[in-house]
Amino acid sequence: MVEQAEDQEQEVSDGTSQAPVMDAPGGGTSAPADQDDVTEDILEISTGGKSVEIGNFRIFLDLRMPEFDMGHCKAYSADNLRRDEGSAFAVVTDPVLPTRHDHIQFLTGMHMAGQIDLIDHEIAYWPPFGRNTMVLFYEKPSGGRVVLGEGKKPIIDEHDISTVVVEPIIGVLQAFADKGLAHRNIRAGNLFFGDPLRQKVVLGDCCAAPPGYSQPLVYETTARMSADIAGRGAGTPADDLYALGVTLAELGIGHRPLSKLSDQEIMDLKLSKGSFQAIASQERLPLILIEPVRGLLCDDAEERWGFNELNAWLDGRRTKPVQSNTEKRAARSQNLSGRDYYTVRALAQGMAKNWVSALAPLREGTIEIWLRRGLGDNDRAKALADAMRQLQWAGADKRSAEDVLVARAILIMDHEGPVRFKGFSAMIDGVGYMLSYDVQHGRGPQRFADVIVRDIPSYWFGRQEGYSSEVQKLQQLYKNLRYYIQQQSAGYGYERCLYTLVRNQHCLSPLIEQDYVVEISQLLPALEKAAENASEDTWPVDRHIAAFIATRLEDDIEGQLMAMQNPSDEVEYSRAIISMLAIVQWRHGPDNLQNLSHWVARLMEPAIKVFHSKARRERVETEIPKLAKRGNLVELYNLINDEQERRKDQSEFVEAVAEYSEAESEVFDLESSGPARLELAEKVGQQAAAFASTMIALLTVSALFLIHIF
Incomplete structure (x- = not known):
């Protein structure tokens, strides 16, 4: 299967990494040379100027809001069309990076002190990308960003950090922990003032990219920092508390800790000295923050400060002393x-x-x-x-x-x-x-x-x-x-x-990849759109779509997948595909899929072969176009999978086979035993002739005898 994965590599990767970062998905900083004119035309024609309506919001593409960029995802000014008060902004996610499903579901529409409000989210067409992606709509924090840039004086006084920063963040982390989630995007650069007086901070986005993807390496624990940036993992509340410790250190010293070192140097220093000593040896921490930073940056997760210790520190109570904060060192190297x-x-x-x-x-x-x-x-x-x-x-x-x-x-x-x-x-x-x-x-x-x-x-x-x-x-x-x-x-x-491990991974089938299909309910509408230009010799289910259905659909389709293992068996292969699509429509709609139904109808010939009766086949072939016009895949599937008709057809076929076999046997007997029958007929004829001659002779003798007597 390793070789199989290698064979499948080209199918998915082609075209996904050629375009640049947020003017086109996948990494980079600028659009292709010929894209600007095309994008301009799209905006003017389809959106009526440099704005686009998505859901209940209007996004202004020429009003960038870089102060609210979330990692590499760009922010734009937006109007909430259903509300006259308040202001919003939109964060456009990178379509080649999965968003975080559980976090989006948890935060959408909920107000939580200490966390920026996620008003809504939509999967929609984004003109600069030329494709669909996830767009997150946030309430604009009224106090602005906390960290304005390197080298600038901290806005928050070190004595106010406990009330302005720690208190609201603890509430957020506890709420996340109660849901079995970790924020994984806690850093000083992701803090905003939630009010004009700048009395409390709110945490920014944690949904737009994989967990930890936007975090500087210094914010990652010694366990997670050696993972590739996309593989740092969902983490636990203990990882968030560690990131909070680095956040306090950055706010206290006025710049990111260890910012002059490379990532490899940071890793080496943290591994050799421990996280707290690595920062304390290079930076001058305010005295008031040394205790919480030391407790939160303990590399042993079991010894690291938790919510109880933080709350005790906020209340001015003594907390348990942190044990040795470094790994055991060998006597020799x-x-x-x-x-x-x-x-x-x-x-x-x-x-x-x-x-x-x-x-x-x-x-x-x-x-x-x-x-x-x-x-x-x-x-x-x-x-x-x-x-x-x-x-x-x-x-x-x-x-x-x-x-x-x-x-x-x-x-x-x-x-x-x-x-x-x-x-x-x-x-x-x-x-x-x-x-x-x-x-x-x-x-x-x-x-x-x-x-x-x-x-x-x-x-x-x-x-x-x-x-x-x-x-x-x-x-x-x-x-x-x-x-x-x-x-x-x-x-x-x-x-x-892939679809088993990443809940918010959109389907990567080349047929619908541009439509950003995340939920099973979005699959058939995307295929309906793809059916408009579908090739006549391709099926609407490929490897990605089959795997996507298998993981997202609640029904068990292992039987259909088993039938698809042998594409040379056209009858079972086609029936399995039609069955899968019909189940999806039955569960999630929509009711009318005319384009997709006609696409499937063109490819149903192998499935019709299940019937032996020529009359039935002709009747089914006549019914298929009629049902296709109604756009109902379930009816199309039932047409070829009518159990009563199939049993009747099979029974009649068995009877016809038996009758044919009997007739063929008789013909064979007649054809194969001809000479023997002629010999038998001749023998019987001779016997009959001898018997007849004998009888005639007897009758003649008897007649002559009677004549002689009388």
């Missing part, structure tokens, strides 16, 4: 590729960065010895020895087994960190987002397929300690992925994994 490492997490990161050279010290046992002698960590040393023994049983596929060994060794070193395999690095709750990013940015699904086929996530789960409901949910989610990725038929493969 472990060298890898010319660099010395003193902690297991730093060594894990070094092994991930030097994948090929990491194998030698593992095979030679130097890392195992370092764990035992340098750190006194016999548990990790034993786990590493077990992993080495499994390598010896690998058989012929040594190269693959060696890669698995390195991946497992990294997890032994850093069991809380990302799943890492060669160039792939994503937290266990960010693997789906990483797959989505790879597929839509030209890398394809191969790296994900390698990770799943080699069962690296299962080893990650096995390394976790204690019970966690979040981990249990993820484990249930992952249990079928290996089966999916190994199946080659439509409805499985990496596509099934």
